[in-house]
Amino acid sequence: MSSERDRDLFEFMQRELYVSVVSDILDSLGYREQAMDATIRPLYKEAIVVGRAHTVLSTDVYEMPSDPYTAEIAAIDSLKPTDVLDASTNRPTRTGFFGDLLSTTSRARGARGAVIDGHVRDARRIEQMQFPVFATGLRPIDSAGRGLVIAHGTPVNCGGVIVHPGDIIFGDIDGLVVIPQAVEKEAIERAKVKVAGENQARNDLERGDLLREVYDRYGVL
């Protein structure tokens, strides 16, 4: 797919759709396990991320390697526009995988955000630059001698979902879903329709109709 078409699509999604409606559509398409677990949260509440997964796998280590950053630098420097960095780190509680300088680089490479199945640091600056980072928590500790990137561009488990490189990751305040490439076109089309239906239902509920009536009328809830 071309990067410009992706960029337009992702900007539309960020503006007009939301994660819970896409989750409902994935359910209706039979993809019922596409939401990451609730422990991965945006660093600031307005953060919305949508882009193609650029996957990274790291692990815990217990001594300082000769060059602790080589594979991590390669993973970051290979980010392309419309990518979202998606790191699976085996959830160490010791170290922060990502921070201010990696965010700066990622954004400079055109990446649209980062999703880390682990802790990060430099939350204040990341919010200041409005770079949407999602993580399990904050930790001021550097990864050197604690975590080591062992691969990028492979399938990873992030937040309980297997993410393949190129899958669309979509996250907002409610959490994150992974849209498999096989159904991304249909999922997004259907999500547009459902948003319209929910707007009508919301209007009727606001004027006092019973939920029973509104659900029978529109089939959404």
Next chain:
Amino acid sequence: MSSERDRDLFEFMQRELYVSVVSDILDSLGYREQAMDATIRPLYKEAIVVGRAHTVLSTDVYEMPSDPYTAEIAAIDSLKPTDVLDASTNRPTRTGFFGDLLSTTSRARGARGAVIDGHVRDARRIEQMQFPVFATGLRPIDSAGRGLVIAHGTPVNCGGVIVHPGDIIFGDIDGLVVIPQAVEKEAIERAKVKVAGENQARNDLERGDLLREVYDRYGVL
């Protein structure tokens, strides 16, 4: 009790009291286990909820029922003014029990908020409508085929406290307490007095008195 009297009472409580002082009064009345556990949090930090518990019990299921929403719709449509929806969901991590459309309906029915012993979704809209929802986390996933309402109007366990229908639930940023009906009148009267005492103590502490002196003077801390 009449609904208008309740409404006036709850608006007074929301304006003048706070949860920690009511918790202290319940302690002094011998009700020492009335605070829900710390995992149930307001969706936005200004949220304050006070009203009578309208209880709902749901459970996890693993196939799509013929009509997944009938009991849930009945539970929501039966909300009355000054009610607080109080759902005990066995804390699934998979699904979100409550969201934007249920919040819209609940508010249209006159409910003063919702307390969910589980995850919810649509946090952005819920904050926009300033409907005070308390929950254990956020999750974009719909409940159909995952959770099923099995009763409403029964005693439930929410956040570790047994809640009877009609108990007053009072929540703010510090957490939630359940005020049993047998002592609600006395608890609220005593809380007013304690708030006044704390204001005096705070003034004396701000001007530099030792805590030892101030505690001996007013008996609050």
Next chain:
Amino acid sequence: MSSERDRDLFEFMQRELYVSVVSDILDSLGYREQAMDATIRPLYKEAIVVGRAHTVLSTDVYEMPSDPYTAEIAAIDSLKPTDVLDASTNRPTRTGFFGDLLSTTSRARGARGAVIDGHVRDARRIEQMQFPVFATGLRPIDSAGRGLVIAHGTPVNCGGVIVHPGDIIFGDIDGLVVIPQAVEKEAIERAKVKVAGENQARNDLERGDLLREVYDRYGVL
């Protein structure tokens, strides 16, 4: 050390340094376990704390003591300017160790903040007074008959780090580090230098240099 010199140092640190850079310096000095775990969080996101640890140890109890507050009052009243109250409470989930009146007293004594390895209450007022409190969560419940101070001024374990009285505690949105007195001077000097290096690296990354190039140039990441 004189209190004025400390105050100037801590105000400099609060203004110019941040916790993650100090953590990196402690790593480079061989102190690799000085960050408290990620569950201790600031009550409001702008909170920054820096000061000398005034340690307190409390434990769970299951009946009301004859005087539940004597040792706690003594611990608070002995706070000195530039101190940070640092309480190790065995992490009860039942009770809140600290709140509005203790914050008022602590600030009146000159303390620069509080770090509690447990829950606290009165979060709204604490934020209003901009007193930087860090804790594991919120809980409206008083400690009387639930928690009891058993010592102050002893070594404690707070967030997984052994804190000695007089150690510098430094916390911001990323978490907290404990700077041992033996290396405080060197750690702070080196941190100033590293901040400058990171600013240069950030500039180069923002203009599009690869992380590989920038890391080779400055050795920071």
Next chain:
Amino acid sequence: MSSERDRDLFEFMQRELYVSVVSDILDSLGYREQAMDATIRPLYKEAIVVGRAHTVLSTDVYEMPSDPYTAEIAAIDSLKPTDVLDASTNRPTRTGFFGDLLSTTSRARGARGAVIDGHVRDARRIEQMQFPVFATGLRPIDSAGRGLVIAHGTPVNCGGVIVHPGDIIFGDIDGLVVIPQAVEKEAIERAKVKVAGENQARNDLERGDLLREVYDRYGVL
């Protein structure tokens, strides 16, 4: 399938196969998520269970129902020979779902064992009668007013695996696997072959061959 054929099959499996080899075969057939999680353990270490799942779903309740046992009794009385009772209970820590009298009944109905995603009681008698029960722990507390059976014969989640009525459940000291009906024939055939291969490999390893050589020779490990 006829009950006698099942009985012969299950006795063969109990005698000649083991759970880990069946798990490997399910892996090779592309069914990689068929093992229940490690918290469900046999009550006594020699226990082996194999039979067709008779599923039960129960949930937590917080008041005594008018008849707490009706649905539970129906679920137990409908057990047929070669069944294994498989209960999904939302993992309450309060109550024990199963015990001595239910074990006695289940065995009298011809059931081959019970797998409970929750606690049980009467462990001593259950071991004495050598009825293979697997559970997450022991708890002396009765379920009346605490747990309520809400369905039987529906798909359930037990130990993280979706179990359909009629699936084969096979458990021994290493844990439990669920064999989907679509592949049960092939899985069992292949497992017989793998057991033979492992016996040869074990012999070669015992006489001192390197693992590298033996794995190259037989392809098992």
Next chain:
Amino acid sequence: MSSERDRDLFEFMQRELYVSVVSDILDSLGYREQAMDATIRPLYKEAIVVGRAHTVLSTDVYEMPSDPYTAEIAAIDSLKPTDVLDASTNRPTRTGFFGDLLSTTSRARGARGAVIDGHVRDARRIEQMQFPVFATGLRPIDSAGRGLVIAHGTPVNCGGVIVHPGDIIFGDIDGLVVIPQAVEKEAIERAKVKVAGENQARNDLERGDLLREVYDRYGVL
């Protein structure tokens, strides 16, 4: 009560009753929260303990006290015949509160066992001497400088139950219940009757009666 009468009673209970039947009786008397949680387990599976609670409270500390054992020794040396040592330790994972020499002393003082809401050590010798110890796990580490006894003879929370000195503690493989003194006589009388009823029910179930019939006949399950 006299010690001899207690001893006879406890030997009867150990021989003829079991914990789950006493738990059912406490339920029927309205004492529904008397079972310790499922994490406290016997060190060896035949262990049965019954006696009067001699309570001890200890807490975590982080430096070596001048005399680490004084209060612990006093707590152990004050054990009387028919006592059960019942220690509440705030569940440290670091240290083992109890071991071989304390078991030897406790038995020499006449104590009937020990229940520890934490870890212990020397499991092999404790089993060899057949002294019934219940604990949350095993840990080879001594308590000196890690845990400190701060009181004995006070109410404690052990396994989630408030235990008062003199309450009867009864434990077997299914777990532990605490029998409040106010109902001990009635609870034990009723338990004898229920054991007889269960024996009849078991006989009828073994010969093939439906659970429905047997429950209607005897009202036990």
Next chain:
Amino acid sequence: MSSERDRDLFEFMQRELYVSVVSDILDSLGYREQAMDATIRPLYKEAIVVGRAHTVLSTDVYEMPSDPYTAEIAAIDSLKPTDVLDASTNRPTRTGFFGDLLSTTSRARGARGAVIDGHVRDARRIEQMQFPVFATGLRPIDSAGRGLVIAHGTPVNCGGVIVHPGDIIFGDIDGLVVIPQAVEKEAIERAKVKVAGENQARNDLERGDLLREVYDRYGVL
């Protein structure tokens, strides 16, 4: 050190010492964090392991590698007599790192046991061959495509203790300690002396002396 001298030493330790006494000695030498956490347990209760650590590090992966076993086979085939395999696996709950065939190989290579910071399988056969394996639990699932060995012979974290290749690991029913090479000689000498002292103390306690007297006499507890 020569392998024969090691073998004699380890057989002496297995026969005459126990883990809790060595833990006390390490405490007295200032090594107070040498015990692995309580979740790593022997597969069968008589298991005792003592030998030099042969370390292995593995991590979670989410696709089948081209050769899933190469590094694992190399790690096992390089075991030497008197080694104990010590694997740090980031504690996956999905897979079992070790089993029957690896145990057979390890024993054939002369290894004295295995300590796995994760799950294993084939517990029945491992007990039959009396090969002392310690692990966090049992799981029938193979590691291929789930876990991958990434190094051996490096420092690892196992059960919360940093283990260097060549450190002595000593485990029995109470848990495991790691004896650093720098103090192994002194630690073992002192442990012999303490065992003798404890035997005297035990005798005095058995004949009824108070713990106070015996502790004053021998200084052990």
